Amino acid sequence: MLGLELRKEFKGRRLKGTAIELTNNNKTGATQVPASDFLKITYPTADVLKTIEAVGPDQGRPVTLKGGRGQGKSHLMAMIYHAFTDNATTSQWLSEWSNRLSNDKIADLPLRSGMVVISESLHRQRYKFLWDLIFDQHPHGDYCRGKWESSGDKKTDIPSDEILLEMFKHTPTALILDEFQTWYDGLTNTKQYPWRNWAFNFIQILSEIAKEHPEEVRYVIGGSSDVPSRFRVIVLPQYWTSDPWETIEESERPNNWDDRIPVLVLPKTPDKVESCLGEWLRDNLQANRNAVRFLLPRDGSENTFVDRDLIVLARAVYLAERWKAQNPEYSRLQSKYQKELRGILKTRFDRFAIISNWSFQEPKNCRFYIESHKAEGSKILDAIDKHINENIFIPEDFENFVLAAAPNNEPVGKLMRELREPRPGGQDCIPWLGETLVKERIIRLCARGKIAINLRGMEYLQRKDGESDDEAWRRMRGKLGTGKHLDETYVLLPQAVPATGGVVTPGGEQPPVTTKGGATGSAPGGEGGEQPQPPGIFGGTATFTPLSTPATSALNLLGKVESWGIGPGTQLQAMRLNVDNLTGAQLQDFLKKLPDGMTYELDVEKEDD
Numbered sequence: 001m002l003g004l005e006l007r008k009e010f011k012g013r014r015l016k017g018t019a020i021e022l023t024n025n026n027k028t029g030a031t032q033v034p035a036s037d038f039l040k041i042t043y044p045t046a047d048v049l050k051t052i053e054a055v056g057p058d059q060g061r062p063v064t065l066k067g068g069r070g071q072g073k074s075h076l077m078a079m080i081y082h083a084f085t086d087n088a089t090t091s092q093w094l095s096e097w098s099n100r101l102s103n104d105k106i107a108d109l110p111l112r113s114g115m116v117v118i119s120e121s122l123h124r125q126r127y128k129f130l131w132d133l134i135f136d137q138h139p140h141g142d143y144c145r146g147k148w149e150s151s152g153d154k155k156t157d158i159p160s161d162e163i164l165l166e167m168f169k170h171t172p173t174a175l176i177l178d179e180f181q182t183w184y185d186g187l188t189n190t191k192q193y194p195w196r197n198w199a200f201n202f203i204q205i206l207s208e209i210a211k212e213h214p215e216e217v218r219y220v221i222g223g224s225s226d227v228p229s230r231f232r233v234i235v236l237p238q239y240w241t242s243d244p245w246e247t248i249e250e251s252e253r254p255n256n257w258d259d260r261i262p263v264l265v266l267p268k269t270p271d272k273v274e275s276c277l278g279e280w281l282r283d284n285l286q287a288n289r290n291a292v293r294f295l296l297p298r299d300g301s302e303n304t305f306v307d308r309d310l311i312v313l314a315r316a317v318y319l320a321e322r323w324k325a326q327n328p329e330y331s332r333l334q335s336k337y338q339k340e341l342r343g344i345l346k347t348r349f350d351r352f353a354i355i356s357n358w359s360f361q362e363p364k365n366c367r368f369y370i371e372s373h374k375a376e377g378s379k380i381l382d383a384i385d386k387h388i389n390e391n392i393f394i395p396e397d398f399e400n401f402v403l404a405a406a407p408n409n410e411p412v413g414k415l416m417r418e419l420r421e422p423r424p425g426g427q428d429c430i431p432w433l434g435e436t437l438v439k440e441r442i443i444r445l446c447a448r449g450k451i452a453i454n455l456r457g458m459e460y461l462q463r464k465d466g467e468s469d470d471e472a473w474r475r476m477r478g479k480l481g482t483g484k485h486l487d488e489t490y491v492l493l494p495q496a497v498p499a500t501g502g503v504v505t506p507g508g509e510q511p512p513v514t515t516k517g518g519a520t521g522s523a524p525g526g527e528g529g530e531q532p533q534p535p536g537i538f539g540g541t542a543t544f545t546p547l548s549t550p551a552t553s554a555l556n557l558l559g560k561v562e563s564w565g566i567g568p569g570t571q572l573q574a575m576r577l578n579v580d581n582l583t584g585a586q587l588q589d590f591l592k593k594l595p596d597g598m599t600y601e602l603d604v605e606k607e608d609d
Helices: 035-040 046-054 073-085 087-100 130-137 141-149 161-170 180-185 195-212 217-222 273-284 308-323 329-345 377-392 395-408 412-419 435-447 469-476 483-488 554-563 584-592
Strands: 116-121 173-178 231-235 261-265 293-297 349-357 367-372 452-455 459-461 489-492 531-535 541-544
Touching (some): 035 073, 035 087, 046 073, 073 116, 073 173, 087 483, 116 130, 130 141, 130 173, 141 161, 173 180, 273 367, 308 329, 349 377, 367 377, 395 412, 395 435, 412 483, 412 489, 435 452, 435 469
Antiparallel strands (some): 452 489
16 A cells, blocks of 8 residues: 565565665665665654654754664664755655655654764774774864874873864764664773773763754854754854855755755945845855845944954853863853853844845845844844744735746746745845745635645645635645645646536646546545535435545555545445555455445456566
């Protein structure tokens, strides 16, 4: 039912070893094959989904996987590796399973990006010390190893937290260690060779860094937990007008942006704000120009990077952080100076700017909304969002934009991409609200009867006769997908989904709608749209509602049937059950379980001998 199939190593005449290895000399380890190949043999079990969630953008704690041999620990670690290194393929895999299992929460799981991933099966004994593994594989490792080893008499038994923090600030890192307990238990631990104690101390340092890595400006502006979920806050460097991306982490550069709304923090407000920002957008961003929000410091403020008061406080915080392990007094001083620093920063950025009118040929003629948000610190981003929604965004402009696309059966993905860019021809821009709110507004237009939506040819959303806006909204909400699915979802005019006879597809044809459950007719609301039938045996007119569901498990189908209100006495017609792949044995078993007293048609494609 779910399209599952045995891995190829189970199909041969001789069963080979099926244990998961992260890496091996043949380059066929679970982390050495493409993500798409590995994910083909991965089912989103509860453990898999919990593990992905545990290492997501909002999480900073170490994750430990425990269990006996053969219980899937290595498979989970390989899953984490591919989630880190190939966001696109993993997101697609999550979306596909979200649809197959009818569970929207699966597709909504956030993924980390922009990290170097270091993985190792420690039972292979290729490293005596963990820091050698990290130094060897980290892009900044050679420099930090040299810095530690050249310390002379001051060289410590294990690398200090300062050296490790410098390395991880250069490039954020995910460390995946398989068979750690086996390796750890086998370490020598004598007075002469206290290697197990060293390993314990090193892991403790890594854990503390993972939990306590400070955010500074970004923390003050966005709040440590708010930034990853809805906004991407990027503090531009001192020379942001001429070289904005050189010193920015790779994960924060425009080619790695995701669905979060980018908020760019300027170190200083330029003299001619609109012309400067217009030229900057043209020269430094090739996409998402309409999605960007600029956060501006107060007029008259010095450049953040040369403001003496900020530099002195930041230096004091940094030194106290370094020295607090030697003397607890520095911990108190760190808190004191950090509080003063945040107090200055949280009131420093009092305005924001977004594009209003775009001119690529003459960027000096660009116009921006420059507004006060009237908030401080971690409340700034939500205040900006609220102000744009309530005072700048014009619902009628958005509605007209979507309605203009409906006659041409435009894909929703295309609309999303166009809304992220400024409107051409001198038209006023429609502020980008983020993917979630844009999809919600498209669904609400459908609920009001303004448009219809073709969900990948599997379901058609349209307001029913006699249905209120709220009733239609509750039935439709949450049904738009993400990623490539939006390119297979189309907005239509309402009359393009007729009462009988099918739907106008993007190619202009009008095939009849055949539901997955087998009822042939139209389904204007997916799970709705009553079809009149000849009178029943007791008089009157019987009506039948086409119902369908995507391919899923038998258990899920039973639950779906129950949710449709189908009981033992419910009359049904034109039921058709589709199965893509099965064996002769499965077919025979299925036919033996069919009820007597009925006749059945059978169409099947048999593999040639």
